[in-house]
Amino acid sequence: MSTPVATPTHPPRQRRKEARPQELIDAALELFAEKGFAATRSEEVAARAGVAKGTLYLYYPSKEELLKAVISQRLSSEIAAVTEYARGYRGSCDSLLREVFTEWWSRVFDSPTSAVFKLVITEVRNFPDIAAFYRGAVVEPATALVGEIVERGIRSGEFRPIDVHGTVMSLVFPMIMLCLHKHSLGACAPATEMMDPHGFIRQHVDIVLHGLRADPSASARGVA
Amino acid sequence: MSTPVATPTHPPRQRRKEARPQELIDAALELFAEKGFAATRSEEVAARAGVAKGTLYLYYPSKEELLKAVISQRLSSEIAAVTEYARGYRGSCDSLLREVFTEWWSRVFDSPTSAVFKLVITEVRNFPDIAAFYRGAVVEPATALVGEIVERGIRSGEFRPIDVHGTVMSLVFPMIMLCLHKHSLGACAPATEMMDPHGFIRQHVDIVLHGLRADPSASARGVA
Amino acid sequence: MSTPVATPTHPPRQRRKEARPQELIDAALELFAEKGFAATRSEEVAARAGVAKGTLYLYYPSKEELLKAVISQRLSSEIAAVTEYARGYRGSCDSLLREVFTEWWSRVFDSPTSAVFKLVITEVRNFPDIAAFYRGAVVEPATALVGEIVERGIRSGEFRPIDVHGTVMSLVFPMIMLCLHKHSLGACAPATEMMDPHGFIRQHVDIVLHGLRADPSASARGVA
Amino acid sequence: MSTPVATPTHPPRQRRKEARPQELIDAALELFAEKGFAATRSEEVAARAGVAKGTLYLYYPSKEELLKAVISQRLSSEIAAVTEYARGYRGSCDSLLREVFTEWWSRVFDSPTSAVFKLVITEVRNFPDIAAFYRGAVVEPATALVGEIVERGIRSGEFRPIDVHGTVMSLVFPMIMLCLHKHSLGACAPATEMMDPHGFIRQHVDIVLHGLRADPSASARGVA
């Protein structure tokens, strides 16, 4: 029995102009990825960010603009970071690819960024702006980065000659799928949690790189 | 593949009511996959199926029941067909897996079924019923089918010892990703259409099976 | 004590597709003129027209379009009718003007049309479309009609030479003011109802026409 | 009419708080007359007065109180001034009326006061307080002032016997209409600006007074 108060107690107002945009984006990413953009009410986003309905609109002029901010904010920085990471690496393409994917995976899977993939898959068709942005800021740089390494490996004879773009997708697609899974079926209650995702990715990269290796006997024959 | 003239086109006036449910499901799958469940108006579904708004409700009691019908209808039959296809196959696990995936892929990618994956990814979290159904009717049988073949390959020494479940995912995930892509980014206008999907899948399965082989030189011998 | 009914009794639905638009326009005119466009809730309009909120939007796509329909619907027809009425009249300009204004006034003042003037005055600045329409469909034809009669009277020597456009306004403005008054101060409760409006207009036209007459002595001198 | 350089412009930093209420009222009158009370945001009023949103509420407890202040502030003083002006005038009623209306018109039309009429017309029905105030402080004194002059003219034989109240309206209504016009249609862009308003009013008063004269030939003699 708490002391009954007649006056409707307003939650204490906080002025936090600087922090709000990020808090709203974080809340929105969670909810949009969980329920979809259309099924998320803007009031829910505000509530999860700890503000009132109207406050959201002080920072983003509409729910749609919020969506665009959510998507553009997370991804570009990750790609840039990994590209930087790969620059100037010395060693075999095999080990560089292992490094790159391990790095990327560690940044993405356990972070909220993993949810962005679901959001993009789900919403591009409704918001063409997003398609253009995602292609230019994510798909192209990432494809270029990995594609160049694979290409180098083929030219050096480390990998057998094979379609480069397809190889990139063979490497990357399962990682994205795992992100999607995490935010869809994987988030549904009574799941026998599918193996350790980090272990899976390590094994997946290993299998693919194994499958890329130039056939030693063939190359032996070719060299001989 | 198309039967040019023979299809018995029923005159539109006497389209019999037995065809309606399937027409509604087809229309709904297209639209739900394109725009998402929440963003699709039930009137649009009716319109695409060629009936009036009210008619939809004579066949499905609510938009949500329609969604469940859409998802449950397409997938179970495919899995059953492929399982049947694999039963009693004689030959190497490598070639069986190539057969199975080729068969499955040819059934799924170019058919409306490819859209179901996007729908499931998008909507499971909002409709827990769907998660249960999808796990039981799709994930488990499919995983079991492929997993058993891989396991057999390992036991027979054809494949190197490796985590089975992970291997299944390495094989399957890119195929699902390609279905998702087809209905999201891939459907957005100015796309350099990513390679031929059938070619990609053939190469992907090849790379992975290559990476699974117990002894490269042995396989080289086998191939040679 | 009426029989209590548990089920929420829905008012009987009526299908009246043909009659709705006019009913909605009539309701909207009353309310917009009474409270102003911005202060009228679209639900009130619907309620006064005897339909539910959503029904309004089956006939007009937005509150603003409803406003435009309200304004354009009433006025054009009145002007046309009066112009028709004046065509082919034979007699003095003085008596023609009396006829025209009596006719116009009898059509407008006691009908809902009187409210349109308030609406136009109030809302033109917010909706430039309305200004263009009103000028073209009302101001210009009406000014032309009356102006031509006055001009004829001047040329024939029946009226003294005087600015024509100003004269038209001297005649018309009090009539419009009376319409405005009827829907503003005049509608506020404890009013000593200002004289009979019809009597006032008759006297006003009489005074102005009196004031327009060519000075008999002057013209006598001029003629002599 | 403008005093070019002499106006003591206060440095904006030390604009003293005594000026604020008038600045707010001026800003509010402009905006309320332009867009209507309901369609004007209180933040706009504050901005036009050069203060922040919150500051408005330090001077007026609500938007509605601000409206009442706007209306009551402007008009009473004008009436008083003109009444004073008319008191003790010696000469014909005809010339007194010309004087009075010229004086009143020169005070009102080119000043912000002209906007008050639109505001009253628009908002009385929503705010009954305003009706009472306006009747008592404006309509009655003004009617009384003009009515008495007309009455005197009739009793003295200068004007023909005619309904006094109606005559007052015949004189005054076009002036108010012109004020309304200035703030509605007249403010909409591509207007062939209707004649000079001052010229129009002079002619209008002339026509009406002409129409009031007891005997045209007598007046002809007077003029001649």
Add this chain to the structure above:
DNA sequence: AATGAATGAGGCTTCATTCAT
């Protein structure tokens, strides 16, 4: 006294669903 971030009631509009025809 002044500011402007924050609040939340309230209005416009959409759309799943119902039901008279």
Add this chain to the structure above:
DNA sequence: TATGAATGAAGCCTCATTCAT
């Protein structure tokens, strides 16, 4: 059985007002 007019709950967004700074 099929239709589509009608309904009203619910979501997006605005803005008068409050209050921490």
